[in-house]
Amino acid sequence: MSVLSTYSDLFLRAFGTTIQLFLYSAVGSLVLGTLLAMLRVSPVPVFRVTGTAYVTLVRNTPLTLVFFFFAFAYPLLKIVRLDPFQGAVVALTLYTSAFICEVVRSGINTVPVGQAEASRALGLTFGQMLFSVVLPQAMRSVVPPLVSTLIALLKNTTIAAGFSVSDAGSISYVLSDEGANMLVGLSWVAFCFVLLVIPLTLVQRALEKRWSVAR
Amino acid sequence: MTAPTPAPPMIRMAGVDKFFGPLHVLKEITLEVPKGQVVVVLGPSGSGKSTLCRTINRLEPVDKGTIEVDGQPLPAEGKELARLRADVGMVFQSFNLFAHKSIVDNVMLAPVKVRRTPAAQARKTAMELLERVGIANQAEKYPAQLSGGQQQRAAIARALAMRPKVMLFDEPTSALDPEMVQEVLDVMTTLAKEGMTMLVVTHEMGFARKAADRVLFMADGEIVEDSTPEAFFSAPKSNRAKDFLGKILTH
Ligand SMILES: Nc1ncnc2c1ncn2[C@@H]1O[C@H](COP(=O)(O)OP(=O)(O)O)[C@@H](O)[C@H]1O
C-alpha cells in the first residue's frame, strides 16, 4: 500500500496518459480500420489491393518497429513534426487499424449477400449500402473480437514508454530508479490495467445484450 | 407536326445473352413487356428464370444484347444505375429484409436515403403501405419476429415505398409455409389489378390464371412459349411445357 500512496501522483499522471493514448488510438483505429475494411470489400480492384497491401504490411510488422519508425525515421521525412505522444498515437492507430480492419471484414462476411442485393435493388449506392445496411450488421457480429483488439491496444500503449512518453509503462522505470519495492509496485500497475479493462468488458456485454434482442 | 411517339415498353430486352463461365444461362432473349402488363414466368429449375429477372435491374450484368426499362437503356454500375434501380421494385424468394431494422424502418430506409424524402413523411407513407399489406400492427417489430408471410408482405411494402414503375418477383412464395402463400398472393393480385407492371417468377397456377395477362415458359435459357394463361394451361404447344405442366399439376 505504501508504494501506491508514495507514488499516487505518478500513478495518476501515468495512467491518465495511458487512458489518453488509448482513447485517441481507439477512435483513430476504429475509423481507419473500418475505412480499410471498406477498401477491402470495394468493387474497385485498386482499392482492394491497397487495403490488402496495408494490412499485410502493417500486421506483419512488430509494433516496436512501428514506434521506432515514428521516433527516428519519420522525422527525416520532414512532414509534420510529431511530439512523442502524438507519434505514439499515430503508431498505435496505424498498427491497430490493420487488426480492426480484419475483424470488421470478417463481420462483413457474416452478413448474408441478400442484404446487399436488397439494398442495391432499392437504389442504394455502394456507400449507402455499407453504412446503412452492411456495416451495422457486421459490427454486431464482431463485438467480442473488436473488444479483444481494443484490450490488446490498451496493453500495447505501454510500448510508448520506451519512446519518451510517460505512460503507465514508464512507472516501472521510475520505481526501479528510486529503489521502490518492485513486486508491490508492478502488482499495482497490473491491477490498474485490470481496472481499465473492466469498462471495456462492460461495454461489450451491454452491446451484445442490446443487439441480441434487437433482431 | 410530328405524331406523338408511342410510349416505350416498360421492359425491353433484345438479343440478351448471359453466361456463367461456360454455362449459357440466357440465350438470345428478346422480350417486350408493355406498361401495366402482368407476366408470369414458368419453367423448370435451372432454366434461367431468376437470372432473367435479375438482369432487368442489372443485379446480373449481361454479356450481350440490350435491356431498356421504360425506354432507358441500363447504365453501367454507378449513380445512374442506382437511380434506375430505384424505379424497379424487386421481391426475393428469401425476403431479404434488413435484419437490424424494424419493419417500418425497412420500408422507410430507401425513400429517406435514395429519394431524400423527409423522415416524417416517409414514415407516414410506410405506415400506409404496411396498412395496405395488412401488417401495420407489426411495424415496430424486427423481421425475425414475423412469420414468413408477414415478412414477404413487408418486403413488398418496402419495394412499393419507392413508387416503382415495375415490380419483379422471383419466386416470392417458394420459401413460405403453404398456409402463408395465399396472403402474399392476395397482395400481389391486388397490385396487378391496380395496373402495376409486373414480372413474376412463380409456380402458383392460381395466381397465373387469376392475375396474369401473359405466361412465359422458359427452358434451358430460352423463352420456349409466350402466350396467355388460358392458352398455355389448356393447350401448351411444346413437349417440354407439357412435360413441365404434367409434373407441377400432379402435386
Ligand atoms: N451466380 C451464379 N454462378 C454460376 N452459376 C449460376 C449462378 N446463378 C445461377 N447459375 C446457374 O445458372 C442456371 C440458371 O439459374 P437460375 O436463373 O437461378 O434458374 P431458375 O431460377 O430458373 O431456377 C443454373 O444452372 C444455375 O446453376
Ligand SMILES: [Mg+2]
Ligand atoms: Mg430461381
